[in-house]
Amino acid sequence: EDCGRRFRLYDYADNNDPSSVSGRTQNWMDLDGTASGLNEPTIIGSGLADAGHWWRVENSVVDDPEGPLIFIKKNGGPERGLGHIRLRFDDSLFNSVGKTACLNGPKLCPTIGNIRHIGPLFDSSNDPTGGLPITANAIVVGPTGGFGWVLNLDDGPPKILRIDQIEVAASTTLMLAIPYPQGTSFSISANTSPWCLPSITHSCTEEFAAADSIEHVRYSQGNKYFFDTTTNLLYIRVIMFPITYVGDNLNSPTAKWHLWDLDDPNNKPWDKREHALDRYSFNDITLPKYSTGNYLQIIANCSPGSASSYWTAI
Numbered sequence: 001e002d003c004g005r006r007f008r009l010y011d012y013a014d015n016n017d018p019s020s021v022s023g024r025t026q027n028w029m030d031l032d033g034t035a036s037g038l039n040e041p042t043i044i045g046s047g048l049a050d051a052g053h054w055w056r057v058e059n060s061v062v063d064d065p066e067g068p069l070i071f072i073k074k075n076g077g078p079e080r081g082l083g084h085i086r087l088r089f090d091d092s093l094f095n096s097v098g099k100t101a102c103l104n105g106p107k108l109c110p111t112i113g114n115i116r117h118i119g120p121l122f123d124s125s126n127d128p129t130g131g132l133p134i135t136a137n138a139i140v141v142g143p144t145g146g147f148g149w150v151l152n153l154d155d156g157p158p159k160i161l162r163i164d165q166i167e168v169a170a171s172t173t174l175m176l177a178i179p180y181p182q183g184t185s186f187s188i189s190a191n192t193s194p195w196c197l198p199s200i201t202h203s204c205t206e207e208f209a210a211a212d213s214i215e216h217v218r219y220s221q222g223n224k225y226f227f228d229t230t231t232n233l234l235y236i237r238v239i240m241f242p243i244t245y246v247g248d249n250l251n252s253p254t255a256k257w258h259l260w261d262l263d264d265p266n267n268k269p270w271d272k273r274e275h276a277l278d279r280y281s282f283n284d285i286t287l288p289k290y291s292t293g294n295y296l297q298i299i300a301n302c303s304p305g306s307a308s309s310y311w312t313a314i
Contacts, residue, residue, distance in 0.1 A: 006066065007064055007067035007069050008066055008067065018050070019048045019050050020109070021102065021109065021135060021137050023046060024046050024050065024051040024054070024132060024133065025132070025140070025141040025142070026046045027044060027046070027055075027141055027142075028044040029044075029287065030071075031285060036062070038062065038071060040074070040075060041074035042072065042073060043071075043072040043080065043081075044069055044071055044072075045069065045070050045072065045142070045143070046069065047063060047064060047065065047067050047068030047070045049129075050129060050133065051129075051132055051133075052114075052122075052129035052131045052132060053116070053117070053122050053127040053131065054115075054116070054117070054131055054132040054142055054143075055142070055143065057072055057077075057121075057143050057146065058076065058121070060076065061073075077145060077146070079144070079145035079171065079172045079173055080143065080144070080145040081143075081144045081145055081168070081169055081171060081172030082142070082167075082172075083140075083142060083144040083167065083172070084140070084141045084165060084166070084168070085163050085164075085167075085176075085238060086138060086139050086163070086164050087134070087138040087139075087140065087162075087163060088161070088162040088163075089153070089158035089160065089162070090158070094136065094138075096136055097137045101135075101137075102136050102137040109135045109136060109137060110136075111134065111154075112153060112154055113133075113134040113153035113154050114130040114131045114132060114133055114134055114152055115131055115132050115150065115151045115152070116130060116132065116150055117131070117142075117147065118147035118148045118149070118150050118175075118177060119146065119147050130152070139165070144173060145172045145173055147175065148174075148175030148176060148177050148235065149175065149176050149177065150177040150178070150179070150233065151176065151178050152179065157179055157181075158178075158298075159299070160299050161178070161298040163176075163238060163295060163297075163298075164290075164294065164295035164296075165292070166238060166239070166241075167288040167290045168238060168288060169261075169262055170239065170240075170261045174237065174239075175214075175235060175236070175237055175238075176235070176236050176237075176238050177234065177235050178233065178234045179231075179232050179233055179234075180227070180232060180234050180302070181232065182229065182232060183302055184234075184300050184302040185300075185301045186225060186234060186298060186299065186300055187207075187299040187301065188207070188208035188296070188297065188298050189206060189207050190205070190208070190223065190294070190297075191204070191205055191294065191295055191297060192204050192241075192242070192244060192245055192246050192293070192294045193243055193244055193294060194293075199255070200249070200254050201249045201254070201255055201268070202244075202247060202249070202255045202268060203245060203247035203257070204245060205246060206223050206241075206246045206247060206257045208223050208224055208225050208236070210225060210226065211225065212226070213226060214235050217235050217236065221239075221258050221259045222238070222239035222241075222257075222259055224236075234298070236296070236298070238296065239259060240260060240277050240288055241257075241260055241277075242260070242271075242277060242291075242294070243278070243291035243293050244268065245268065248276070250264065250265070250267055250276075260277050261277075262277055263286075264276045277289075278290065278291050
């Protein structure tokens with residue numbers, strides 16, 4: 001019997017009320033469209049209501065209420081893809097995950113902020129939920145290639161933000177924007193494992209340089225930032241980089257940062273990986289795979305405040 005397309009997310013604990021981080025961020029990359037039934041490359045994302053418009057990136061998405069899932073036609077926009085990051089900005093909050101918060105069972109994982117896409121379709125008038133909830137288990141997975149993601153925390157922007165577990169292919173763009181007070185200055189860097197020792201062939205830290213526009217960040221090699229004093233938004237481009245170094249001599253005589261592709265080879269004899277970036281390949285399908293140990297770090301410097309992890313909310 002031909003039953004057509006059938007998906008069902010069943011939560012044996014409480015039927016997704018409240019939903020979980022994994023329920024709101026569930027996703028698949030259906031490269032031939034056979035799982036979705038659309039017969040073209042499709043991004044499948046969560047259709048849970050409290051994910052807001054996070055996966056509903058356009059009015060023409062296909063809604064599967066039984067899943068509940070949303071199907072996004074990958075070729076419906078330029079550079080469409082998927083991105084994954086983890087945000088760490090409050091050690092006490094982060095260390096509570098799995099102990100007193102965000103347990104595997106009771107969903108004591110309160111919302112502490114949200115992240116949404118930039119654009120009129122995702123503002124408060126069209127998406128009153130505010131976007132995807134951010135919790136102590138601050139893992140974010142979502143569609144990339146648009147204007148970017150903007151992070152808002154209830155207690156204010158983070159003084160120090162570490163971004164790790166990065167998964168995003170060079171063929172798509174993940175822009176991250178964060179509101180900060182006027183007059184804030186920034187120290188932003190990419191950092192590799194602590195055992196890295198710099199040499200002429202590889203570097204261990206990359207300091208980001210200030211750019212003069214959002215576009216120059218978007219089309220950069222991933223080592224620039226821009227603070228828009230009109231909107232008070234800090235913009236960076238999040239890219240993947242190797243776990244054991246941040247600059248190599250693949251395209252230059254000395255170590256240099258660049259935009260890595262999943263197929264770029266690893267030319268370091270002391271690192272046995274075949275490719276510079278971790279990846280998963282099967283049957284001609286290659287997906288990015290995050291590393292543990294390397295990270296981006298944003299340090300925001302503004303007028304002295306309290307000893308908390310946040311600046312005053314703006």
